[in-house]
Amino acid sequence: MQLTIEREAPSSPAVRALIYCALEELGRRYGSNADDHSLSFDELELPTGAFFVARLDSHLAGGVALRRIGDPSERAAEVKRLWVRPDLRQAGVAQRLMIALEKFAPTLDVASIYLETGDKQPEAIKFYSRIGYERIAAFPDGVDHYPEGLKFQKVLAN
Numbered sequence: 068m069q070l071t072i073e074r075e076a077p078s079s080p081a082v083r084a085l086i087y088c089a090l091e092e093l094g095r096r097y098g099s100n101a102d103d104h105s106l107s108f109d110e111l112e113l114p115t116g117a118f119f120v121a122r123l124d125s126h127l128a129g130g131v132a133l134r135r136i137g138d139p140s141e142r143a144a145e146v147k148r149l150w151v152r153p154d155l156r157q158a159g160v161a162q163r164l165m166i167a168l169e170k171f172a173p174t175l176d177v178a179s180i181y182l183e184t185g186d187k188q189p190e191a192i193k194f195y196s197r198i199g200y201e202r203i204a205a206f207p208d209g210v211d212h213y214p215e216g217l218k219f220q221k222v223l224a225n
Contacts, residue, residue: 068124070160072167075120077111077132082118085130089150096187106147110134114175116144119167121151121160128155131164135175137207144172145210146182149191156190165198169223178223181206183216195219 075082086106111118116134120127129151136145146168151160172180182200184191196202200219206212 070121070123070128070163072119072121072163074117074167074171077108077116077118079120081120081127082108082111082130085118085120085127085150086132086148088152089130089148092150097185106132106134117168117171117175119164119171121164123155123160128152129160129164131161131168133168133172133175133177133180135177136181136210138209139176141207142176142178143207143210144175144177144180145206146180149182161194162198169221172223180221180223181210181218182220183212183218185213185216192217 077083110116111132111134116132118132119130121129129149131149132147133144134147135143137143146165149161149164151164169180180200181203182195183206184195196219200221203218203220206218212218
């Protein structure tokens with residue numbers, strides 16, 4: 068079995084499918100309007116973002132997005148829609164996706180990565196802490212977020 072991770076255009080059927088899977092899961096956990104903050108597919112194109120797709124033996128395994136946020140001088144980006152197939156969770160797919168995303172971040176001139184999750188995702192909270200994301204009180208000024216969301220940040224090495 069071989070896991071591959073590649074950056075793909077947000078218009079690809081694979082990216083669209085993964086985003087819809089992530090939204091469906093958020094809806095099950097938090098209710099039908101769980102993610103009322105829109106995510107534009109245009110934000111996931113260079114130079115403002117990217118989407119990474121994981122495949123196991125050419126079958127979709129998971130995906131994650133990175134998009135620039137806030138004032139460009141802050142060099143900040145946000146992780147969106149990290150999702151892994153339920154049968155592949157705890158197999159390292161999410162970690163490999165996040166490593167790919169973090170390695171790519173300097174291409175977008177990103178020095179800090181933010182993300183938020185919720186209290187109905189305890190496995191995500193543990194995962195982000197384990198891979199070096201620290202809980203913070205707030206996102207950068209002017210960045211859309213959920214007031215009740217749990218916010219995290221990782222400052223990348225220069």
